Amino acid sequence: MISRYKLPLYIAGAAAARTGDEMSGPALLLVGIAVTDSASAGSALLSGIMISAAVGGPVFGAMLDRAAVPGRLLTGALAAYSAVLVVILLILGRLPLPVVIATAVFGGLLGPALAGGWTSQLPRLVESDRLPRANALDAMTYNLASLTGPALAGVAAILAGATAGVVAAVALIVLALPVAWTLPKNPAASRQGSQTSVTADLISGFNAIVRARFLARATVTSVISYIGVGMLVTSSPLLGEEAMGTTNSGTFLLAALAAASLAANALLAQRPNALRPDETVLGSTLVLAVALLLAATVSPVPLFLAMVLAGAGAGPQLTALFAVRHREAPERLRGQIFTTGASLKITGYAVGAGIGGPIATWSLSGALVVAAGFEILAAMSFVALTTAGRGRGSRLPQVTAPPKEEGAAVSLGKRVDQPLDKRGDDLGSL
Structure with a gap:
């Protein structure tokens, strides 16, 4: 533990990087629509920079766990992601769209680094x-x-054109580089790197996610839920046009959602120990389903209320998901589990963004109803995995760190250095 490293500095750096990341998605969506005059092309560009996260997340996480100075690796990833955004701006409209999307896919490999x-x-x-x-x-x-x-992306697009949103996103990510550079060292990295290969670490990380019942359940639920969220975000320009008259106004609908999320998590920060993570994952998913059905009315007032309700669900869902990961992840695999979980969520989001554009073009209300269906499916998956876990009597091999590393694990609720079969965290052949 490095006591000299101040949490406020971490919060500032993470906020800058994540704001740049959140800004880059809507900004790419808007710039894609502006340059190509096609909503489908814009959603394809957004989907492209997110869908490859499923590959990049696990590999980056394994490398992060093995890095003696993980901050240096994170800094390089942030810098490379920024460079890809600049390249996309330079070639969009000048080279064929498939080439631009391929560039976005390459950049998406680094997306989990920002989360x-x-x-x-x-x-x-x-x-x-x-x-x-x-x-x-x-x-x-x-x-x-x-x-x-999203609000900054919308303001930049209105005041200076869609390109300005991408430029501002790059600037914010660059601001986070000095903070990432000073992240604490990983004392166990040299020992871990000498004992296992990257491939072995990747297998161990996936096994840890799949075999730990609570972690697997939360991961599956959040990934499916984010398909619906991706569809909502992709539909937001058309929702803005329908409710407020301009596609750029859709970013302000997303800002209302995020404001409600921020308020909900601010309350949780005041009473962090009151959170029941597993139950919150399920409850928040159901709240999102109701919000999407309300948004399907495509009427201004219900739409605004739907965004607020969606934020009240999405904020606590994220906090609960982090709590489950911190509680269940073995120390030596923590980086990989977090980046793999982030990459799977990003991929779910990308799938929603990819199918959301064409469906919204055909029927805006229909797209939101389909999105609500994914939230219901996510909740059903949570219940199904809960039932499956209780109904299986098989025991699984322990998926924890070696004994000499277990003492370094930090837990939320249950100790992560306790064998999985003693916690009941097994799903058999899930």
């Missing part, structure tokens, strides 16, 4: 008794980014 790459380092910054509150504050940076990122 899980930061959060996985949090237990090295604070003592275990301060982790719940730090976790809530960390989740608030996502909400703050979701609040200011």
